Amino acid sequence: MLQRRFLCTIVSGNHQKPRRQWPIRQVNRSNFSEALQHIKAHIRDCDFVAVSLQKTGSYSAPWHRVLPLDTAEIAYFKAKFAAERFQILQFAVCPFSVRASKVVAHPYNFHLFPRDELKIGLPSYSFSCQSSYLSSMARQGFDFNACIYDGISYLSREQESASRERIGSPVRRKCETQPSSDLSVADSIFVERIKARVRNWRNAFKDSSSRAEDPLINSLRKLVIGNEEYGSRPCLTITVCSERQVQLVVEMLREFYDDLVPLSVPAKGGGTQAIQVVLTSSKEDRLLFEMELQNREEEQSKRVRGFREVIDLISTCQKPVVSHNSLNDFAFIHAKFLSSLPSSMEEFRRSLCPAFPNILDVGHLMKEMGPLKKVTNLPAAISYLKRRFFAPVDVEISHQADAGDSKIHGHNVLKITELFAKLCSILKINPETLQHDYDNFPSALESSSNIFNPCSSSSPDPIDVDVSVWTNNTRKVDTNNLVFLWGFRDGMSAGMLKRRLSNSHVVFSDEFDVRLVDKSCAVVVFWNPGLSSSFLDAVESGGLNCEPLREMISEGLQATGYQAYRRACELGLWEANLADSLDKALEDTDILSGTGSQESLNIYWNDELIISLDDL
Incomplete structure (x- = not known):
């Protein structure tokens, strides 16, 4: 069969040809099976796999975004909240290889929609949508009707396991057991009783099959001996009360009969409720039957897994995965396709590592270039590199995508x-050396591997607590020197609040800074240790002997330390205003009594907002 082959070459350098439309293969439920075979070969033969997600949202309020003042743990809490709240509608996958300045890429864009294929309430159908995200997708020509009706469904590994326990496998599983230990008296009685029953059933059926009988008599005989049918083959159901009895039945059948195939009937609550014994007519018929079972089981598994087949392919190949904003993306990937997100960043790393051992974030890789300003998205990053460096990249796309599709996603x-290929060229990284040795990354890639905090320093250490932004004037800040303020007048800017604080207490005679986290709450950074605790004590005392501060407190000013902010994120107090979340966090007596975590952490403070490559 002659296959169409489209070739699209993009030269990326200081002198570039006009960019042609990228032929990205759009995959939905109708062509998923065909695309799965192609991408399986591409993943097997590639060196890297790039991924990009289009979601229904990322944050519900301004302070829910990852901020410069967030430690790695808090950044994870925010990513976890977003992954559990929003949904993935598009998942783009691009297996690619880099050879010098040439990139051979195979991009696919999968349209997803969580659908209850098994009619058991999995996956969850409640998710949020952020209007700005949906508007952006609509401007790109995204077909929401096609997504809902023809999007590919999926179950996570955890959900698949739960579904099998809840309804059992529609295809009865072939029993596989280990040899049992010595039989007890009760075991021997049970085995002999079942053996006699199976023998009588098998003999009666074979006798009735070998001689001509009146159809009515034959039917009555089958009714008396308890005969059923599995497809076109006769079968007998044996009820069991424990896994021990399952083991005994299977061993007995294998020891005495070559033409009987035992199949387990799973109980809805887990375990096995019965054994179905299927009678085959010959050795060849038994092999054919077992092959039919295997094929049906595989088809059912594919239907249950859906798009997770692609995730499993990427995971099985164990090749480096390239992304941007990896914390947010892989929190979604973990929650939707692996299992529920764990409660801490360290547990998240441990859970994710077996499936994706090497995750490379282009955002962190760009930090190897030195501090960058005003690089807020992917096009800006590529444009910056083109202006500063000569690193031509020839991207070749070759597959069966329809290049004429006007709605390219x-x-x-x-x-x-x-961007990854260009960074490798500039940093003198040869990706070809990684083809068979992913454990020995070049230092630049190693320092950018498995970093999940957008603000963090480039360190793969899971206990790393530093965060940073890409500017020339970062300053290291101890979180104990941060104070959150709320209850000030509406409409007050950071500058106005700073001027008023300057005359309110002696602690503000030294250097300090003020930034608004959202319209309801500000954060004050004290550059000299100890001043934050003095200010908190003064607020708690009601501004005693300090008239300006007492006046602000009487107007409703409240203050708390960094631990309350961390507690609000840890407990999932995601109110629209940070002030409301801090109020609820302070209701917890652990904060006031000091029984909560008081670990001192460091962040890198800066006047500018955090850089996000996902902020297109």
Whole structure:
């Protein structure tokens, strides 16, 4: 069969040809099986896999975004909340290889929609949508009707396991057991009783099959001996009360009969409720039957897994995965396709590592270039590199995508691929050396591998607590020197609040800074240790002997330390205003009594907002 082959070459350098439309293969439920075979070969033969997600949202309020003042743990709490609240509608995957300045890429964009294929309430159907995200997708020509009706469904590994326990496998599983220990008296009685029953059933059926009988008599005989049918083959159901009895039945059948195939009937609450014994007519018929079972089981598993087949392919190949904003993306990937997100960043790393041992974030890789200003998204990052460096990249796309499709989605995954190849060229990294040795990364890639905090320093250490932004004037800040303020007048800017604080207490005679986290709450950073605790004591005392501060407190000013902010994120107090979340966090007596975590952490403070490559 002659296959169409489209070739699209993009030269990325200081002198570039006009960019042609990228032929990205759009995959939905109708062509998923065909695309799965192609991408399986591409993942097997590639060196890297780039991924990019299009979600229904990322944050519900301004302070829910990852901020410069967030430690790695708090950044994880925010990513966890977003992954559990929003949904993935598009998942772009691009297996690619880099050879010098040439990139061979195979981009696919999968349209997803969580659908209850098994009619058991999995996956959850409650998710939020952020209007700005949906508006952006609509401007790109995204077809929401096609997504809902023809999007590919999926179950996570955890959900698949739960579904099998809840309804059992529609295809009865072939029993596999280990040899049992010595039989007790009760075991021997049970085995002999079942053996006699199976023998009588088998003999009666074979006798009735070998001689001509009146159809009515034959039917009555089958009714008396308890005969059923599994497809076109006769079967007998044996009820069991424990896994021990399952083991005994299977061993007995294998020891005395070559033409009987035992199948377990799973109980809804887990375990096995019965054994179905299927009678085959010959050795060849038994092999055929077992092959039929295997094929049906595989088809059912594919239907249950859905798009997770692609995730499993990427995970099985164990090749480096390239992304941007990896914390947010892989929190979604873990929650939707692996299992529920764990409660801490360290547990998240441990859970994710077996499935994806090497995750490379282009955002952290760009930090190897030195501090960057005003690089807020992928196009800006690529444009910056083009202006500063001569590093031409030839991107070749070759597959069966329809290049004439006017509604092309998933283009970000190719921008990630292009940016990664350009960074490798500038940093003198030869990706070809990684083809068979992913354990020995070049230092630049190693320092950017498995970093999940967008603000963090480039360190793969899971206990790393530093965060940073990409500017020239970062300053290291101890979280004990941060104080959150709320209850000030509406409409007050950071500058206005700073001027008023300057005259309110002696602690503000030294250097300090003020920034608004959202319209309801501000954060004050004291550059000299000890001043934050003195200020908190003064607020708690009601501004005693300090008239200006007492006046602000009477107007409703409240203050708390960093631990209350961390507690609000840890407990999932995601109110629209940070002030409301801090109020609820302070209701917990652990904060006031000091029984909560008081670990001192460091962050890198800066006047500018955090840089986010996902902020297109």
